Amino acid sequence: MRRKTIVIIVVVIAFTAFLAWRFLRPMNIFVVSEAFERPIPVKQLPASVTSQSAKACAQCHAEIYSEWSTAMHSRAWTDPYFQTDWKFDDSRQICKNCHIPLEDQQEHLVTGFRDKDKWEPILESNPRFDADLQHEGVTCNVCHLREGRILGPYGDTRAPHAITKMEDPNQVCLHCHVVQGKRWDTFFRMPPCGTVVEIESAVEKINCVQCHMPTVQRPLVAGGLIRAARRHLWRGGHDPEIVKRALKVEFSEKTIDTDRHRVTATLTNMGATHFLPTGTPDRYLTVTLQVLDASGKVLKSQEETLKRTVMWRPFIVDLWDTRLPYQQPRTYTMDFSTGGGKARLVEIVVRYHLLDEARRKRIQYENKESIFYDIYRESISIKQ
Numbered sequence: 001m002r003r004k005t006i007v008i009i010v011v012v013i014a015f016t017a018f019l020a021w022r023f024l025r026p027m028n029i030f031v032v033s034e035a036f037e038r039p040i041p042v043k044q045l046p047a048s049v050t051s052q053s054a055k056a057c058a059q060c061h062a063e064i065y066s067e068w069s070t071a072m073h074s075r076a077w078t079d080p081y082f083q084t085d086w087k088f089d090d091s092r093q094i095c096k097n098c099h100i101p102l103e104d105q106q107e108h109l110v111t112g113f114r115d116k117d118k119w120e121p122i123l124e125s126n127p128r129f130d131a132d133l134q135h136e137g138v139t140c141n142v143c144h145l146r147e148g149r150i151l152g153p154y155g156d157t158r159a160p161h162a163i164t165k166m167e168d169p170n171q172v173c174l175h176c177h178v179v180q181g182k183r184w185d186t187f188f189r190m191p192p193c194g195t196v197v198e199i200e201s202a203v204e205k206i207n208c209v210q211c212h213m214p215t216v217q218r219p220l221v222a223g224g225l226i227r228a229a230r231r232h233l234w235r236g237g238h239d240p241e242i243v244k245r246a247l248k249v250e251f252s253e254k255t256i257d258t259d260r261h262r263v264t265a266t267l268t269n270m271g272a273t274h275f276l277p278t279g280t281p282d283r284y285l286t287v288t289l290q291v292l293d294a295s296g297k298v299l300k301s302q303e304e305t306l307k308r309t310v311m312w313r314p315f316i317v318d319l320w321d322t323r324l325p326y327q328q329p330r331t332y333t334m335d336f337s338t339g340g341g342k343a344r345l346v347e348i349v350v351r352y353h354l355l356d357e358a359r360r361k362r363i364q365y366e367n368k369e370s371i372f373y374d375i376y377r378e379s380i381s382i383k384q
Helices: 002-024 054-058 062-069 080-088 093-099 140-144 170-177 208-212 240-246 357-363
Strands: 108-113 121-125 149-152 163-165 215-218 227-230 247-255 260-269 284-292 298-306 308-311 317-321 330-337 345-353 372-381
Touching: 054 062, 054 140, 080 093, 080 357, 093 121, 140 149, 170 208, 240 247, 240 372, 247 345, 247 372, 260 284, 260 345, 284 330, 298 330
Parallel strands: 149 163
Antiparallel strands: 108 121, 215 227, 247 260, 260 330, 284 298, 284 345, 308 317, 345 372
8 A cells, every 4th residue: 555655646746747847848839840940051142143132132123122121021030029029938049940041141050959859959150140131031032042043933034043933932931831740749730820730621722822922914024024923012910901801791780679689790711711810829809799879888798709729838739719710600699788779889890919918018018019900890770
């Protein structure tokens, strides 16, 4: 009996120590794959290309450069939210491989790793480090330069530099946007900024560029042949208009009996083949149904939250997910009384949240722009 008691005590102590370690250890939310463990080396530039900077590309591709300059890709490193969040999470080296992916954008070279999981790189000073290039974030050569040749949509151009035709541009997107693995103790179903796991099987193949790089007829360079090209905008959650286009809302009100009414809202993700919203788990939607009197005072309100809820410690577990899958309608209802004629309007407000307020406070992010915006609002007069 005594031996059994000792064994139980040892097991309990060991399990408690294991849980304590899970709470205290650094949180590695994805597997560092071979393709992702180091920045992209640029060993040589094509003939006529004098610099890795986007400004060099702008000399010929001015319109594309102008679009890139307005995109989040160009601010991938300098974005104040990223910088705050990155420093809060101990400034992990691996994050640089997406936000400043070129080797010359990073102050250090990765010469090896101290650990099997490759989260603790061995670093040495990078003599080719370019601080100006670093501030360009996801710059042109991140996607378009491989082995001394420019990757482009066509292989028959008269460009002064060597060109290789880009067979599937989506594969370039996946380098950063599908960082995942299948280990039980990592957040393998949701990489940091998106996942193919969310894309419905009804979609034949991954097609990031279809929505995020819409087609346009124009020359690739001034005075060149006009043909199909793509805009370099990559609009997503930071752009209310593209989010609005992805969402269909049907809103109605009906009388149930003398004093009882019902408001119904049906939301359908019609435009995003991934979940809505996607990206980091910080992003979510709220759907607010409310009843107003003649002065605009709220008499009754009901709010639904559409988000991914994750338990991070001691183990990373998906608890539940109420976001909108592609083309799967979601209906919400609210019953209410007219209050003797006081109720005059019913209203729906759908709001996109880029960041939860609790997390904003925790990481001490002092935002200059709003961290939420309305993507749909409609009112209906109540039939008395």
